[in-house]
Amino acid sequence: MAEMVKKATRESYGIALTELGEQYPNIVVLDADLAASTKTAMFREKFPDRFFDCGIAECNMIGVAAGLATCGKIPFANSFAMFSAGRAFEQVRNSVGYPHLNVKVVGSHAGLSVGEDGATHQCLEDIALMRTIPGMVVLNPADHYEMKAAVKAAVEHNGPVYLRLGRLAVESFNNSDDYHFEIGKGITLRDGKDITIIATGLMVSRALKAVKSLEKDGIDARLINLHTLKPIDREIIVKAARETGKIITVEEHSVIGGLGDAVCSVVCEECPVPVVKIGVNDVYGSSGPADEILEKFGLCESHIEEVVKNVLKK
Amino acid sequence: MEQTEKKALQIAACKIRMGAIEAVYSAQSGHPGGSLSAADIIADLYFRELNIDPSHPKMENRDRFVLSKGHTCPGLYAALALKGYFPWDELKSFRHTGALLQGHPDMKAIPGIEMSTGSLGQGVAAAGGMALAGKLDQKSYRVYSLLGDGEIEEGEVWEAAMFAGHHKLDNLCWIIDNNGLQIDGPVADVGGPEPIDKKFEAFNFDVQKIDGHDLDAIDAAFCHAKTVKGKPSVIIAKTVKGKGVSYMENQVGWHGKAPNDKQYQIAMQELKTVLSGLEAE
Numbered sequence: 001m002a003e004m005v006k007k008a009t010r011e012s013y014g015i016a017l018t019e020l021g022e023q024y025p026n027i028v029v030l031d032a033d034l035a036a037s038t039k040t041a042m043f044r045e046k047f048p049d050r051f052f053d054c055g056i057a058e059c060n061m062i063g064v065a066a067g068l069a070t071c072g073k074i075p076f077a078n079s080f081a082m083f084s085a086g087r088a089f090e091q092v093r094n095s096v097g098y099p100h101l102n103v104k105v106v107g108s109h110a111g112l113s114v115g116e117d118g119a120t121h122q123c124l125e126d127i128a129l130m131r132t133i134p135g136m137v138v139l140n141p142a143d144h145y146e147m148k149a150a151v152k153a154a155v156e157h158n159g160p161v162y163l164r165l166g167r168l169a170v171e172s173f174n175n176s177d178d179y180h181f182e183i184g185k186g187i188t189l190r191d192g193k194d195i196t197i198i199a200t201g202l203m204v205s206r207a208l209k210a211v212k213s214l215e216k217d218g219i220d221a222r223l224i225n226l227h228t229l230k231p232i233d234r235e236i237i238v239k240a241a242r243e244t245g246k247i248i249t250v251e252e253h254s255v256i257g258g259l260g261d262a263v264c265s266v267v268c269e270e271c272p273v274p275v276v277k278i279g280v281n282d283v284y285g286s287s288g289p290a291d292e293i294l295e296k297f298g299l300c301e302s303h304i305e306e307v308v309k310n311v312l313k314k
Numbered sequence: 315m316e317q318t319e320k321k322a323l324q325i326a327a328c329k330i331r332m333g334a335i336e337a338v339y340s341a342q343s344g345h346p347g348g349s350l351s352a353a354d355i356i357a358d359l360y361f362r363e364l365n366i367d368p369s370h371p372k373m374e375n376r377d378r379f380v381l382s383k384g385h386t387c388p389g390l391y392a393a394l395a396l397k398g399y400f401p402w403d404e405l406k407s408f409r410h411t412g413a414l415l416q417g418h419p420d421m422k423a424i425p426g427i428e429m430s431t432g433s434l435g436q437g438v439a440a441a442g443g444m445a446l447a448g449k450l451d452q453k454s455y456r457v458y459s460l461l462g463d464g465e466i467e468e469g470e471v472w473e474a475a476m477f478a479g480h481h482k483l484d485n486l487c488w489i490i491d492n493n494g495l496q497i498d499g500p501v502a503d504v505g506g507p508e509p510i511d512k513k514f515e516a517f518n519f520d521v522q523k524i525d526g527h528d529l530d531a532i533d534a535a536f537c538h539a540k541t542v543k544g545k546p547s548v549i550i551a552k553t554v555k556g557k558g559v560s561y562m563e564n565q566v567g568w569h570g571k572a573p574n575d576k577q578y579q580i581a582m583q584e585l586k587t588v589l590s591g592l593e594a595e
Contacts (some may be wrong), residue, residue: 028450049450050450052446052481054473054477055473055476055477055480057470057473057476057477059435059436059439059469059470059473060439060442060470060473060474060476060477062439063436063437063438063439063440063442063443063470063474064439064440064442064443064446064474064477065443066429066436066439066440066443067380067429067439067440067441067442067443067444067445067446067447068443068444068446068447069443070378070421070428070429070440070443070444070447071443071444071447071448071451072447073447073450075443090433091433091436091439091470094430094432094433094436095429095430095433095436095439095440098420098422098430099420099421099422099429099430100422
């Protein structure tokens with residue numbers, strides 16, 4: 001099966017979860033009154049006995065997930081990222097992370113692309129929060145096929161996982177269900193020698209367009225898709241630093257504690273080169289259609305191109 | 315309950331109190347007040363109620379106990395040591411660097427601990443998950459969780475209560491150690507959780523109020539809870555904080571303070587006198 005599809009990763013997640021429910025009878029899905037939005041409603045329809053709505057009570061939901069995991073279940077605990085990773089952070093840390101339980105914490109509607117809901121719902125801190133929890137795997141898949149593969153990898157991984165989902169439909173750049181996904185292994189989407197762009201999640205497809213456009217201007221940019229924020233692929237980052245000498249990170253997240261900082265800490269320790277972070281610069285988001293808001297905050301191809309050109313001028 | 319059975323539980327409760335004092339004294343840190351108030355409840359659970367086997371701590375259909383008020387683990391650790399989950403001497407390195415017995419329960423390291431707790435309100439939420447798993451798998455095990463009357467000021471406790479009541483988790487039994495004191499003073503002055511019984515009735519719980527130091531009453535309450543269908547149970551156990559050590563009883567200052575050498579001697583002497591009395595009868 002090979003086709004370009006345009007789907008939000010939350011939808012790809014719902015499809016994958018429902019498919020995997022067949023194969024893994026221990027998967028149990030919890031939601032906090034957002035099943036239609038987080039797309040767990042698909043699972044609910046097919047496996048009503050293994051779906052539990054916890055109501056608008058995310059902290060308890062994480063605890064219930066932890067208790068289920070102690071009994072051998074593979075619970076997926078779902079809400080918007082703001083609430084599963086944000087509101088329930090301490091529950092995730094103490095009831096899931098510390099006992100290293102096999103709970104999959106899912107943060108849907110992450111980042112600015114929630115759009116109209118505005119700043120209260122635009123979670124720009126989830127990656128930072130989840131990265132600080134020892135033993136937590138942090139995944140931020142970029143398109144339909146990658147999301148499907150990531151959900152499977154999360155199920156097969158025995159331990160806590162945070163999975164970030166987006167609301168905005170995104171054109172797939174991968175094109176097969178056979179797509180190979182390995183937790184902790186970044187993917188070089190385009191080789192290049194002038195500069196490296198490292199992107200994650202929604203920003204990967206935008207960075208890919210930017211790279212194609214830069215090519216026309218004679219700029220040979222490498223593009224790395226870092227779908228796993230933790231454990232981070234040190235090897236691919238260090239190689240890029242050595243071979244291209246300059247790095248730009250692109251994320252739909254605060255520049256504090258996310259992809260950019262994670263890359264910086266690797267580069268600082270192993271091969272210091274300039275790193276410029278594109279992300280949300282320590283401010284809150286605001287309401288508006290997703291594409292307009294992303295553009296407003298510089299999370300678009302044209303801004304990526306502009307930053308690349310500026311860095312190369314220096 | 316037979317007199318001999320009751321005496322065995324009284325002896326266990328006294329030893330749990332001694333173990334809790336031993337642990338807190340050795341660490342020069344920890345929480346004696348709530349360990350002592352819950353000692354009779356813990357004794358009844360571990361030496362009568364729970365279907366558990368220390369030689370098979372992960373037995374699939376075992377009953378689960380979650381100490382939601384995780385800070386009172388000195389009493390729980392003493393019970394686990396008495397049951398044979400680990401040597402009694404481990405109590406003497408409680409809270410020490412590199413020790414098995416962490417300041418709050420750690421399920422990864424400590425045999426017999428079903429859930430890592432300590433952050434208040436979280437244990438009961440996990441207990442709800444365990445009860446739900448039991449329902450899903452049609453298992454007969456029961457899940458018990460002990461929480462403090464100060465702890466129920468946490469919002470998550472009421473999220474967990476709503477969940478348990480809504481999902482009719484009749485394999486779940488909460489026990490509230492209603493000793494009336496929390497760090498900053500009487501619970502009535504600090505957070506005002508009363509009326510506790512009315513709140514739980516409203517959350518679709520079967521509610522019982524007992525004297526938490528009366529082993530016959532504790533036993534009867536657990537027996538009744540097992541007959542309840544279609545709703546979870548809560549046992550509100552009226553207790554005395556610091557019970558069993560004269561100078562600690564009803565003293566809020568002993569919530570989280572270790573006895574000095576002299577206080578330790580007095581506490582152990584008082585408990586030893588009780589123990590000898592029970593053993594001599």
